[in-house]
Amino acid sequence: MAREVTRRVRSLYIDIPALRPGTVGAYALAIVAVGIATALRLAVDPYVAGVPFVTFLPAVIITALISGFRAGLLSVVLSTAAADFLVITPRLSFYIESRVDVVNLLLFLVLASFCVIIVSQMRDAIEREQAERVVRRSKERLQLALDAALLGWWHYDPIHGDVLWDTRLKEMFDVAKDQTDIEEFRRRVHPEDLGRVWAAVEAALDPVDPKLYETEFRHRRADGEVRWVEAHGLAHFEGAGRERRAVSMVGTAQDITERKLREEREHLLMREVSHRAKNMLSIVDVIARQTATRNPEQFIECFSERIQALSANQDLLIRSDWRGVDIRDLVRAQLAPFADLIGSRIVMSGAKLRLNAASAQAIGLALHELATNAGKYGALSDTGRVDIGWHTKESTFTMSWTERGGPPVSVPQRRGFGTVVMQKMAERSLDGGVELDYAPSGVTWSLTCPAANVLEPA
16 A cells, blocks of 8 residues: 555655755745645635645645755645644634634544655655665766776775775676675785885875876686786875875776787787898898899899799798688789680699798798799790699608709709799798709709798697
């Protein structure tokens, strides 16, 4: 029954800022409500007998519901006075002839006062419930925002040494309880970072010159896993002068392990890029020196072709984020001028393997020189064919280039840069052996080296 009454009162409740408890409007409402009730009672007086308070009680309830206890109590006093002076005989006088009227007046006073108390309590309960609902919704929105940002919140009481953890933070630090002592946090921080982290906490709690708590540190979970955390916090102080002290500290924390790993990978990649750029410049310098001839036009043509071969290797590596190159893709890239012959006069055979960055560079340049010579003087200059194969056996990698069906081949009279690239550079880069044979039936080239020096780890 009480819940039903409360529900009905809640449905009638209207919050009007100008008529809230304690305002001038609240007391004005009491006066107006009693005035209207008095006018209505006098208007219906010829038709109603024996119920002098029939219009006053609703006025009291409405006033208490809208403007609270004090305004309701004022309306009780005014209603009692109005009924005594204007309704109960003799009228226009506060004197009451009948004892029954006196009893009725006292009963009205008590009943109306009781109604004011009940309605005011219900009104206060409704306001508290609404305020709690607003706070709850605000907390829900805040928690939603924290969840969206993958943030956890914490609260530190420096006086008692207690720490409150939210759900995300408990999962992050592998803590079971909602509240622990500060030592539980200190035990979680990585020993190498603890001094720096605690110094930041003390700086934030300094009452003379507080600093914003902002730090990144590692922490160790119960299972031994080490993860990175970014934490921010702000201290609250009370008192002044020497009495000023930190009474609480609130902040957020976020797991940034993935970001740290990404930064580390980017740092390693930049170092790798720098290292490879230096190697690339060295290779370009060697290519320029070895390609140099007395004929400028011939130099430009050869140098440009070799730089393009080097660039083709780099394009493949960049597309794979420097995680190796498929050997078939490398062969196709270096034999791009003869793409229409692949599958007919150029045959590839071998398993699907990925070369690491260093071997892709060395083998790619060797393939370019072999293809260039075959196109100018060898099997690809006529109607011959080229077989390119590779395989691994146990811990050894082997790759071969075999020309046949082309014009007769003879050993070159001088050792040029192409020979150096095909043989010496490949041997030094891959720590293997290269056999280069200029047989009359066609050039053959064979590379043998440890597979670990050539292939990207599985």
